[in-house]
Amino acid sequence: MKRQLILEDGTVFVGEGFGSEGDTVGEVVFNTGMTGYQEILSDPSYCGQMVALTYPLIGNYGINRDDFESIQPSIKALIVREATDLPSNFRSELTIDELLKEKNIPGLAGIDTRKLTRLIRQHGTLKGKLTALDVDVQNVVDSLQSCTLPTNQVQQVSTPTPYPSPGRGKRVVLVDFGMKHGILRELNRRDCDVIVVPYNTSVSSILSLHPDGVMLSNGPGDPKDVTEAIQMVNELLGKVPVFGICLGHQLLALACGADTFKLKFGHRGSNHPVKELSSGKVDITAQNHGYTVDPASLLATSLEITHVALNDGTVEGLRHKTVPAFSVQYHPEASPGPEDANGLFDQFMTMMEQFLKEEAAHA
Template sequence: MDAYLVFEDGETFSGQWIGSPKETLGEVVFTTGMTGYQEVMTDPSYAGQIVTFTYPLIGNYGTVMGESESDAPTCTGVVVSELFGGGENGLAVWLDRHGVPGLSGVDTRAVVRKIRSQGAMRGMFSSNPRPTVTGWPDPLSAEWVDSVSVRTPVFHPAKVSDASHIVLIDFGYKRSILQSLIEGGCQVTVVPWFWPPQKIESLDPDGLLFSNGPGDPKAMLPWVSGWVPLVQKIPTLGICLGHQILALAFGADTQRLPFGHRGSNHPVKELATEEVWMTSQNHGYAVCSDSLDLAVWELTHSHVNDGSVEGLAHRQYPIFTAQFHPEAHPGPEDAAGLFQRFIDRVNAAKEVKVYG
């Protein structure tokens, strides 16, 4: 059945329905990874977005139990050039099971060229090439984070009772982040993003992790100042949206990138070692480098292609951040090793607290 991807400027790309055919609206983005399509579709950071895959063949290994980053696909829809594979574990059946629409047979190269040349843009799926749109989604809204966050705390025990306790503030966390902490020997409590700092502190955390998530980080501005007293005294790691939120909390600014960083091949330089890591990324916003007070922040990582801010360390408080996704570890162990650095810092602070 014919269907269309219609951009907000009226340009239309034709294809065929896959998954659950229905009209949907979202920001049209593209990701450059050659594998990992299931992880992409279930990454909560894609909430509110129509994801275009640049790799021409998607679905060739079906869907795999245990590979999802959340319970179900969180993206608004998917666009592929060619869909491969069928059967009960096929991608089209899986999308339909979860009520997610998609289009195949689309000229994805032309879609990507449009986004790269004109910048981030909204679009919709429709059976009508000239649909009527009554209102577009607003990225500057807390609804995107709220739609993917847990509603009540969830505790994940460690193998030993005296393990360091990490509170993961959930803006849309990926399961692999949680798994990295558990594999590092931590016990973890995942809490809703809207929990007040006083309730978080009552859990007696040894460390805090501000997770990834969807939307414009400035949607969190009404809440950022409340987290400052907490992170000033508890070792804290921020990833992706969490990195941006922590920068905002200490006076920096963020900006929308022309077309974002999404894929598993983004080169990031660690400035202290001059090593370049190939990282997994998914974000449409970045911390403005000229807004950073270098008396407050140390710039630890930068993007090789465009020089954007990829990592920060606070000069006074036990806070460091990464714009990329260290849990994906597509490249050297050093990228994934950021979790071990964080856990080591948490354990050291806990030992000081216990023994003085």
């Protein structure tokens, strides 16, 4: 069935619909990863977004039970050059079309994704609507230009109630702003006793769980929309070690008095080089974010930059100068992507151990 993607600037892409047949509206972004489409479409950080994949063939290794980053994907739509109906992989259980139908997510194939990507790179992210052919394009464009997209994405994807992922090691409270399962897997691999809590959990409730550390997860949207979390992070600092990833990184910066701003078209892919300033080491990283920390705003804070993006010089890592807290803008758990930065989880483990020793010494 022919369907069309209409952008707020009036550009129209006509292609073949797959997955759900429903209409959808969202922010159109692109991801440059060559693999990992299953993790991408199930990443809660894409809540409210329609994702165009720049790699031309999608679905070639199917869908399996193990590579999901959430139980219920919150992506608005998937846009591809070609979606195969004949996957070939020993783990494959579904085609990508079957998954999108099951999860009620519309898809669009057969369009010029290179043109769409160049358009977004030139003009920045755009609002779009995926719909049938029998609509008035100008009416849709007018509606897109006047509408305001929701800003409660974190509320949509965060867990409504706390739950445990038991272990025998360090207790970590993982604040869920739209957590990828890969983060939880890495903590479980280190035998952490993890308790996942909602994004708006109070500091007193977190501390009542007697954590050895607190992890701030990734998540969708503008960090400034999560005001209760900014205050929560501010109050946690110095009381317990803190490690922030992606949105958690931005929230740490805001909690310390820094500022963030929206990037023109964001960083979304699995081959972004990041340099550690202290060692000069470069990691190839997985990234998915539309906002970044303003480096100039850090000068009046207690934070220092630890990592920078080699592509555009943006802030990729922070460390607090006086209390045990650090963060990175990229995804050390990969899922999908390279595992170069996986050792950051071990640094978090070391930080918690050191903090416990210091607390015992002062007791």
